[in-house]
Amino acid sequence: MHKSENRGSWEFQPEETLIEDSGEFPSCLAQADLNGQNKDPSAGCAVDVPGPSYQNEDIMSESWRQHRKHVFVLSEAGKPIYSRYGNEEALSSTMGVMMALVSFVQAGGNTIQSIFSDNRTVVFLQNGPLVFVSVSATRQSEQQLRSELLHVYHQIVSLLTQASINRIFECRKNYDLRRLLFGSEKILDSLLDVMDSDPGFMLSAVQCLPLPSSSRDVLSQILQKAVTPNLVFSFLIANNRLVSIVQEKTVLEDARLKPSDLHLLFNLIRASAFQAGEIWTPICLPLFNHDCYFYAYVAYLDPPECTVCLVLLSTDKEAFYAMAECKRKIEEAFASQNALQCVSNTQMSCFDDVGLANLRHFLYKPSNVQEHHRQLPQFTCPEMDVAYRTQDEKIHLLDLYRNMHNRIHSTSRPLKLIYHSAERETLLAWVTSKFEMYACFTPLITKKSAISELTKLLRWIKKEEDRLFICNLPKYSTTPQPGRSSTDRGRSDRQSASDTGLLSLL
Amino acid sequence: MLMISPRMASGMQEKQYTPSLLSFFIYNPKFGPREGEEEKKILFYHPIEIEKNEKIRNVGLCEAIVQFTRTFCPTKPAKSLHTQKNRQFFHEPEENFWMVMIVRNPMVEKPNKDGKPPTVEYQEEEIIDSVYGSVLQQCYSMYKLFNGTFSRAFEAGGVELLTQKLEKFFYRYLQTLHLQSCDLLDVFGGISFFPLDKMTYLKIQSFVNRVEESLSLIKYTAFLYNDQLIWSGLEQEDMRILYKYLTTSLFPRHTEPELAGRDSPLRPEVAGNLLHYGRFLTGPANLKDPDAKFRFPRIFVNTEDSYEELHLIVYKAMSAAVCFMVNSAVDLSREFCEQLDSMVGPHLTLLASDICEQYNVNRRISGPEKEPQFKFIYFNHMNLAEKSTIHMRKTASVSLTSVHPDLMKILGDINCDFARVDEDEEIIVKAMTDYWVVGKKSDQRELYVILNQKNANLIEVNEEVKRLCATQFNNIFFLD
Numbered sequence: 001m002h003k004s005e006n007r008g009s010w011e012f013q014p015e016e017t018l019i020e021d022s023g024e025f026p027s028c029l030a031q032a033d034l035n036g037q038n039k040d041p042s043a044g045c046a047v048d049v050p051g052p053s054y055q056n057e058d059i060m061s062e063s064w065r066q067h068r069k070h071v072f073v074l075s076e077a078g079k080p081i082y083s084r085y086g087n088e089e090a091l092s093s094t095m096g097v098m099m100a101l102v103s104f105v106q107a108g109g110n111t112i113q114s115i116f117s118d119n120r121t122v123v124f125l126q127n128g129p130l131v132f133v134s135v136s137a138t139r140q141s142e143q144q145l146r147s148e149l150l151h152v153y154h155q156i157v158s159l160l161t162q163a164s165i166n167r168i169f170e171c172r173k174n175y176d177l178r179r180l181l182f183g184s185e186k187i188l189d190s191l192l193d194v195m196d197s198d199p200g201f202m203l204s205a206v207q208c209l210p211l212p213s214s215s216r217d218v219l220s221q222i223l224q225k226a227v228t229p230n231l232v233f234s235f236l237i238a239n240n241r242l243v244s245i246v247q248e249k250t251v252l253e254d255a256r257l258k259p260s261d262l263h264l265l266f267n268l269i270r271a272s273a274f275q276a277g278e279i280w281t282p283i284c285l286p287l288f289n290h291d292c293y294f295y296a297y298v299a300y301l302d303p304p305e306c307t308v309c310l311v312l313l314s315t316d317k318e319a320f321y322a323m324a325e326c327k328r329k330i331e332e333a334f335a336s337q338n339a340l341q342c343v344s345n346t347q348m349s350c351f352d353d354v355g356l357a358n359l360r361h362f363l364y365k366p367s368n369v370q371e372h373h374r375q376l377p378q379f380t381c382p383e384m385d386v387a388y389r390t391q392d393e394k395i396h397l398l399d400l401y402r403n404m405h406n407r408i409h410s411t412s413r414p415l416k417l418i419y420h421s422a423e424r425e426t427l428l429a430w431v432t433s434k435f436e437m438y439a440c441f442t443p444l445i446t447k448k449s450a451i452s453e454l455t456k457l458l459r460w461i462k463k464e465e466d467r468l469f470i471c472n473l474p475k476y477s478t479t480p481q482p483g484r485s486s487t488d489r490g491r492s493d494r495q496s497a498s499d500t501g502l503l504s505l506l
Numbered sequence: 507m508l509m510i511s512p513r514m515a516s517g518m519q520e521k522q523y524t525p526s527l528l529s530f531f532i533y534n535p536k537f538g539p540r541e542g543e544e545e546k547k548i549l550f551y552h553p554i555e556i557e558k559n560e561k562i563r564n565v566g567l568c569e570a571i572v573q574f575t576r577t578f579c580p581t582k583p584a585k586s587l588h589t590q591k592n593r594q595f596f597h598e599p600e601e602n603f604w605m606v607m608i609v610r611n612p613m614v615e616k617p618n619k620d621g622k623p624p625t626v627e628y629q630e631e632e633i634i635d636s637v638y639g640s641v642l643q644q645c646y647s648m649y650k651l652f653n654g655t656f657s658r659a660f661e662a663g664g665v666e667l668l669t670q671k672l673e674k675f676f677y678r679y680l681q682t683l684h685l686q687s688c689d690l691l692d693v694f695g696g697i698s699f700f701p702l703d704k705m706t707y708l709k710i711q712s713f714v715n716r717v718e719e720s721l722s723l724i725k726y727t728a729f730l731y732n733d734q735l736i737w738s739g740l741e742q743e744d745m746r747i748l749y750k751y752l753t754t755s756l757f758p759r760h761t762e763p764e765l766a767g768r769d770s771p772l773r774p775e776v777a778g779n780l781l782h783y784g785r786f787l788t789g790p791a792n793l794k795d796p797d798a799k800f801r802f803p804r805i806f807v808n809t810e811d812s813y814e815e816l817h818l819i820v821y822k823a824m825s826a827a828v829c830f831m832v833n834s835a836v837d838l839s840r841e842f843c844e845q846l847d848s849m850v851g852p853h854l855t856l857l858a859s860d861i862c863e864q865y866n867v868n869r870r871i872s873g874p875e876k877e878p879q880f881k882f883i884y885f886n887h888m889n890l891a892e893k894s895t896i897h898m899r900k901t902a903s904v905s906l907t908s909v910h911p912d913l914m915k916i917l918g919d920i921n922c923d924f925a926r927v928d929e930d931e932e933i934i935v936k937a938m939t940d941y942w943v944v945g946k947k948s949d950q951r952e953l954y955v956i957l958n959q960k961n962a963n964l965i966e967v968n969e970e971v972k973r974l975c976a977t978q979f980n981n982i983f984f985l986d
Contacts, residue, residue, distance in 0.1 A: 418935045
């Protein structure tokens with residue numbers, strides 16, 4: 001995906017073999033540029049453009065200290081790798097202190113977890129040779145902040161694979177990982193931004209575009225037919241919601257795609273902010289298999305609006321043209337059946353007609369007991385109410401949900417229900433064996449009305465279940481090409497490094 | 507502390523360890539700023555057996571953590587450090603003087619088959635920061651009550667005097683900490699008020715006035731009945747810590763001799779004195795003995811402004827106890843004590859039985875006390891009034907609660923949530939055991955109710971709590 005800069009790599013002989021010769025593998029950025037489009041933040045397209053870069057922010061300033069959440073990534077040797085705000089090189093002494101704290105506690109046979117002060121929480125996470133630190137002014141729980149750091153780790157793994165990271169640091173304890181992550185900071189920036197504003201991370205679930213199941217089936221069937229050997233997943237995404245997902249049956253067997261991997265994939269696409277043309281990039285799905293790469297073909301089907309995105313995942317590094325061919329077939333079929341009409345017609349906030357005057361917003365996630373939700377955990381939520389239109393207000397509401405989520409899922413004293421009447425809103429969180437839901441009402445609602453509106457909402461969701469969620473994940477089968485059997489299987493059991501040849505990408 | 511809990515059919519027993527004190531130290535970085543001088547920073551360290559360099563390293567870690575958090579917010583540094591095995595609490599009660607308490611996390615030891623060492627599982631979530639943070643703050647308040655501030659001691663006698671005082675106080679005080687039973691009430695540090703009718707209250711008020719007028723040496727008075735406060739002339743913060751001392755340390759040490767049987771050794775040797783049941787809890791144990799030496803404990807109050815050092819005289823008759831506080835510069839002679847005894851003794855005895863009678867009358871009038879089917883905790887931030895029907899006995903060592911500790915922790919969580927905002931809120935939760943917990947915060951008052959009504963729904967729970975508020979709180983509101 002990125003072009004690794006061989007800055008004086010002749011000094012570091014052992015890594016040469018790890019650094020890919022990028023000649024025949026164009027980076028997605030290069031590809032996008034080749035097609036003559038530059039990313040234009042002001043184009044009113046649906047692609048989320050990452051926030052402004054804080055690369056050169058003055059770390060001594062008050063505004064730097066006041067950021068809502070800092071995230072730092074460093075190596076075990078104390079070498080800075082990434083900082084969300086400010087230049088990580090300038091922060092190397094602060095990072096040195098962080099590493100010293102980690103090591104000191106470790107030396108006592110203990111593990112440092114977090115530091116709390118009145119208005120900051122510092123959370124530590126160590127994974128292999130990488131250390132992650134979050135300094136947050138939000139009042140999120142330690143567990144939630146740590147799971148966010150874990151996502152950052154996984155996003156890095158999605159770029160490099162875990163096996164590579166471990167191997168690099170085994171060879172050289174003070175390797176500077178920035179050399180391999182150069183250009184990818186904006187992916188991490190984008191991930192941190194989206195984790196605040198997308199409830200999917202908290203719920204570990206994916207949000208689907210509501211569609212009548214017949215329309216969705218039409219789209220899925222088209223995807224199912226446009227397959228090629230070594231293609232294992234096909235996704236159709238519209239307006240950042242999942243429309244359809246089909247997967248290869250025999251190669252993957254019982255393999256399940258975790259929402260966290262999907263979030264990372266979507267973030268990668270979002271952060272690259274390309275519009276026209278295609279991307280062909282390696283991506284590792286850490287929860288699926290953290291040691292090998294898939295190859296992702298990504299293209300928007302409706303330039304220049306760029307709301308509908310096709311993603312094809314293959315295990316074959318050379319399959320770019322085969323993927324492009326699949327895309328062409330899909331586009332043709334969509335055009336001839338006018339299949340995308342339903343996508344543009346779909347309404348998000350259709351629960352307006354249920355007549356719930358006091359309900360402002362809700363999150364609903366069916367439980368993992370039902371088969372299709374175990375296959376792919378999903379959740380549904382409407383567009384934000386007028387009370388939460390600005391980014392700040394939206395994040396404020398999600399913070400409230402996050403607090404309740406933390407309490408209700410406490411490991412030592414979990415709860416079944418929380419009803420919280422606060423000054424600006426009334427909130428409810430409810431976990432049953434069938435679902436998990438969070439709702440936000442106007443502040444002065446009575447308990448009777450809240451219960452009554454909630455009941456109506458649940459009834460409506462039940463009725464609309466088919467439309468709100470993807471109820472089955474169609475499968476297809478392709479026969480793997482002979483002679484490549486050891487390289488093209490993205491199975492969830494581990495492959496040894498020499499076998500797959502995929503690991504030599506780096 | 508170790509508790510065994512038998513589990514499951516396998517017959518193998520898990521061992522549950524409750525939180526315990528690992529370490530407690532006090533330091534001032536300004537006392538040893540240069541390299542090689544680190545040991546000078548340490549003013550008190552428990553356990554004392556720890557090797558010097560390890561002490562220095564542990565103190566160094568605390569300094570580093572405080573400094574690190576100052577990078578992000580200079581005015582509000584670290585309050586606690588969470589590690590897998592223990593939790594450290596930081597408190598800076600006076601500028602540059604730091605107190606640190608390290609608590610070992612509760613843990614479960616699960617036995618393994620085949621002679622493998624048992625697996626230890628640490629339960630970090632069981633410790634609520636606000637609870638133990640408050641316990642640490644109270645350690646300082648209690649020290650300050652009997653010793654004055656750190657800075658004054660340092661000014662008066664340098665590091666030597668300060669370390670001496672710290673050693674003397676904390677060596678004993680730390681032994682009284684029972685970390686396994688700390689809970690929400692430690693966060694409140696409240697005072698239980700005795701509910702009284704207006705008439706009796708006025709009688710007590712006038713008694714206090716009369717004594718203060720006749721014995722002009724008395725600066726402040728506090729009146730308690732049955733471990734509950736009725737009236738105090740002290741500032742709230744001072745009364746709060748004095749109350750804790752009286753109810754958890756002084757009173758439990760002195761049982762009621764007049765309730766003891768005729769042949770009991772507790773019966774005082776005051777055969778001739780049938781005039782009253784009054785006696786000194788601090789000071790002269792036996793007034794009849796002219797050679798017996800006595801002294802009154804000294805306390806420090808109003809440390810923020812007037813900084814007064816006082817003798818603490820605690821005098822008790824039956825269930826009524828009065829504290830008289832006199833300037834410590836005055837030398838309290840035997841004559842003074844006898845004067846006090848003869849004036850206060852009879853009067854207080856009468857008052858005590860009056861209160862008792864009135865209280866019984868009130869109870870009869872208000873009907874048979876609906877014995878707390880309501881389990882609740884109430885606290886008023888304005889006057890520190892606290893009431894709990896969950897805690898059955900509060901002694902120096904243990905607070906027995908009639909609900910599962912997990913429910914108390916849920917209360918602690920709700921209290922933390924309330925503390926985040928200033929506005930009035932209500933939080934109702936249903937626990938996994940189907941118990942309902944309702945927390946209400948309104949106008950500086952907090953109320954927590956635990957309902958064991960498994961099949962109730964939200965509306966019914968709401969009604970129950972409304973009923974509780976309408977009945978149970980009239981008495982207490984009277985004293986506001």
